[in-house]
Amino acid sequence: LRRVLGWSPKTTVERIIGVSALVLAALGPLIFNDYWAHQILVETFLFGIAAASLIFLSAYGGMVSLAQTALFGIAGVIIGNLATKGGPGGTSKGLHLGWDPNLALIVAIAMTTAIGLIFGAIAARSAGIYFLMITLTYSVITTYFLGQVTIVSGFSGIGGINRYTPGWVGDVIEDPNRLYYTALITAVVSYGLIRYLVRTPFGITLQGVRDEPIRMRSLGYNVPLHRTLAFGFAAFLASLSGVLYVWWSGQIAPGNVDLPETINLLVMAVIGGLARIEGAWLGALAFIIIQNYVRDFAFPGLGFGGTLFGGSFNTVIGIIFLLIVLLSPDGLMGIWDRAFTTRRPFRRGGPTVEASASSG
Amino acid sequence: VRERVRLPRLGRRQAPLLLVFTAVAFAIAYVLFIAQPPPETGGGSWRTTTFGSAVDDPASFLRIVLDSLTFAGALFIVASGFALIFGLMRVVNMAHGSFYLIGGYIAYEIQQAMTGEGFAIPTNEVNTWEWVAPLLVAAPCIALVGLVVQQGFLRWNQGQELRQALITIAISVIIADQIIAHFPRATSTVAQKFGGNAVSLSWPGWTDRFIDLHIAGVQYSLARFVMLGLGVALGVALWLWLYRTRTGMVIRAGVDDQKMTSALGINIQRTFAIAFALGSALAAFGAVVWASQANIASGQDGQWLLNSLVVVIVGGMGSIFGAAAGAILYAFVLNFSATYLPTTGTECCTQYSIVVTFALIALVLAFRPRGLFGRPG
Numbered sequence A: 001l002r003r004v005l006g007w008s009p010k011t012t013v014e015r016i017i018g019v020s021a022l023v024l025a026a027l028g029p030l031i032f033n034d035y036w037a038h039q040i041l042v043e044t045f046l047f048g049i050a051a052a053s054l055i056f057l058s059a060y061g062g063m064v065s066l067a068q069t070a071l072f073g074i075a076g077v078i079i080g081n082l083a084t085k086g087g088p089g090g091t092s093k094g095l096h097l098g099w100d101p102n103l104a105l106i107v108a109i110a111m112t113t114a115i116g117l118i119f120g121a122i123a124a125r126s127a128g129i130y131f132l133m134i135t136l137t138y139s140v141i142t143t144y145f146l147g148q149v150t151i152v153s154g155f156s157g158i159g160g161i162n163r164y165t166p167g168w169v170g171d172v173i174e175d176p177n178r179l180y181y182t183a184l185i186t187a188v189v190s191y192g193l194i195r196y197l198v199r200t201p202f203g204i205t206l207q208g209v210r211d212e213p214i215r216m217r218s219l220g221y222n223v224p225l226h227r228t229l230a231f232g233f234a235a236f237l238a239s240l241s242g243v244l245y246v247w248w249s250g251q252i253a254p255g256n257v258d259l260p261e262t263i264n265l266l267v268m269a270v271i272g273g274l275a276r277i278e279g280a281w282l283g284a285l286a287f288i289i290i291q292n293y294v295r296d297f298a299f300p301g302l303g304f305g306g307t308l309f310g311g312s313f314n315t316v317i318g319i320i321f322l323l324i325v326l327l328s329p330d331g332l333m334g335i336w337d338r339a340f341t342t343r344r345p346f347r348r349g350g351p352t353v354e355a356s357a358s359s360g
Numbered sequence B: 001v002r003e004r005v006r007l008p009r010l011g012r013r014q015a016p017l018l019l020v021f022t023a024v025a026f027a028i029a030y031v032l033f034i035a036q037p038p039p040e041t042g043g044g045s046w047r048t049t050t051f052g053s054a055v056d057d058p059a060s061f062l063r064i065v066l067d068s069l070t071f072a073g074a075l076f077i078v079a080s081g082f083a084l085i086f087g088l089m090r091v092v093n094m095a096h097g098s099f100y101l102i103g104g105y106i107a108y109e110i111q112q113a114m115t116g117e118g119f120a121i122p123t124n125e126v127n128t129w130e131w132v133a134p135l136l137v138a139a140p141c142i143a144l145v146g147l148v149v150q151q152g153f154l155r156w157n158q159g160q161e162l163r164q165a166l167i168t169i170a171i172s173v174i175i176a177d178q179i180i181a182h183f184p185r186a187t188s189t190v191a192q193k194f195g196g197n198a199v200s201l202s203w204p205g206w207t208d209r210f211i212d213l214h215i216a217g218v219q220y221s222l223a224r225f226v227m228l229g230l231g232v233a234l235g236v237a238l239w240l241w242l243y244r245t246r247t248g249m250v251i252r253a254g255v256d257d258q259k260m261t262s263a264l265g266i267n268i269q270r271t272f273a274i275a276f277a278l279g280s281a282l283a284a285f286g287a288v289v290w291a292s293q294a295n296i297a298s299g300q301d302g303q304w305l306l307n308s309l310v311v312v313i314v315g316g317m318g319s320i321f322g323a324a325a326g327a328i329l330y331a332f333v334l335n336f337s338a339t340y341l342p343t344t345g346t347e348c349c350t351q352y353s354i355v356v357t358f359a360l361i362a363l364v365l366a367f368r369p370r371g372l373f374g375r376p377g
Helices: A009-026 A034-061 A068-083 A101-123 A128-148 A176-197 A201-211 A213-218 A223-249 A259-272 A279-296 A313-327 A331-340 A351-359 B014-034 B058-089 B096-115 B128-157 B161-182 B190-194 B222-244 B246-256 B258-263 B268-293 B300-315 B320-340 B353-367
Strands: B210-212 B219-221
Touching: A009 A176, A034 A068, A034 A176, A034 A201, A034 A223, A034 A259, A034 A279, A068 A101, A068 A128, A068 A223, A068 A259, A101 A128, A101 A223, A101 B353, A128 A259, A128 B161, A128 B300, A128 B353, A176 A223, A201 A213, A201 A223, A213 A223, A259 A279, A259 A313, A259 A331, A259 B161, A259 B300, A279 A313, A279 A331, A313 B161, B014 B320, B014 B353, B058 B096, B058 B222, B058 B246, B058 B268, B058 B300, B058 B320, B096 B128, B096 B161, B096 B268, B096 B300, B128 B161, B128 B268, B161 B300, B210 B222, B219 B222, B222 B246, B222 B268, B222 B320, B246 B258, B246 B268, B258 B268, B268 B300, B300 B320, B300 B353, B320 B353
Parallel strands: none
Antiparallel strands: B210 B219
């Protein structure tokens, strides 16, 4: 096969795994039980898109953004305000504009992308750690904004949005399979779009900006513009994820975009691996399985009734996160990559040391 | 010479700057003259605010100026620790808010144990020692926590800024969860423990009075002046330490050029450890101060991380002057936008003050990407 297609063994294995995962996902509602298919897998698909937008910015733009959760929430709140209807049996909060769901969908995605472009433009002259700090303030400010501005959301948020889905998604409670396939197709398309974008001239330039911003600038490229556009694209992906989320769960509140949720998305991306897009869905699946099943699991011999020092799920996820960051900064995908490159010893340095060594 | 003294002409470059100046000037004019108190008949226009302009109600205006200044004192105490760590080591300590929270809870437990008063301690029953002792225990405790984090996790990842930030995020997740599980210990009933674990420390009894300022009949809380005084004292102490002692000199040298400093035979690792421990201890110091004025509750770690981030982003990444300037600017924007934004009276609870905070960050970053006092590089 290697001689025929020119693939390395690793690529072959990866493609076989990828195709089988896709087939498995396509047959999902037939194979898995209701809980797995319509809770865990749909959640994995949609959070995977948001995590993929984070990984895209990190892997190809050198920007680790903590604003993806905020953009996800903004899209959800916009569609919640536009599509829902008030009155008896309607939702409690929001503007209840009662628009056509398809129009609301398009406007929500467009507005979130525009907000993403503004966010990106403000942060675009920073990179690395500064970018992380600035996007974290975006995230926290969005949470407070949604909480304080009661006409659009308020602390309790908007509920019942899943009753106002477009016709092609249908009733998500009576017939959840259509939402399942919508989420799956959106995830696959998002993945394809990222893979396509990074091969375009824009994507190549973006990677140049990631590695050598000063050189790219002296070559005549507009560095802040490329970062801004990349951020706008990531905001677009995050908005897809946010829309799917409100259709799936029916509600959106400041609690869905607060600091713990922001960190959860980062944990998904880091568990999967900040260097490869595939890691997004892998990390999301791992995170959501841990989130759903850690309650059933006891840690014997530590006291506190089997919990980790009296903590909840978050202590477990924090420790896993810490171990991943300390032992394998590239996450599960990094472990996988390293398994195939055994000849090269495990480097402690990581990308930063490599970069400073090459530039200095 | 004539070329140099000529006033800058209005070109494309100056236009946005002029726009910003106009906006800021309008905001100041609005607060000073334009705003009006709400009419007695109800309703209102874009000029309607809670108190009206500074001319209408000088007492409220003065009170908000003092609120801002004194809050800036507490902000500075917390954020200077964050700025110190970031400036020297390029470590964004995402666990700073968590350190703040544990520091506050430790101090609360000690004050509870010392006074034995139960859930709410009357201020007049607390003497100075019962306020200072919790501080003297909490700050070293958090310094130790910071030292363990720095030596155990961050030291061997030096130079990898992102990985260090992720490590501190992981630690903050664990700490936040453990705080919910274990604090506050002194509250007795289940309802108190699960109905939001907000608790507050008490200022010493002698601060529980109002000072007559003899300006517009304003009486202002002594405790808040003490808060400002502590902030100023800390600022002066930090300045003396950084600019008048050998350790401070080494730290400033480390900020400028880490490799050269260690090449000169200076043990920069020891300096890092000192700075990290001190920076963490300042989070606890700030927590004791602000928990005495307001309260402390789980979930505030995010809020204080935001406060520290905004102060450092606005003021300049990693400078003490920047932290002071950022704290004052942020405190003024926060307090004034909460009071002087137009209230039309139709919406009961909507507040747009957070938008002004965002505008502040956006404005500063648009013109100075490294903050007001930040240096490029």
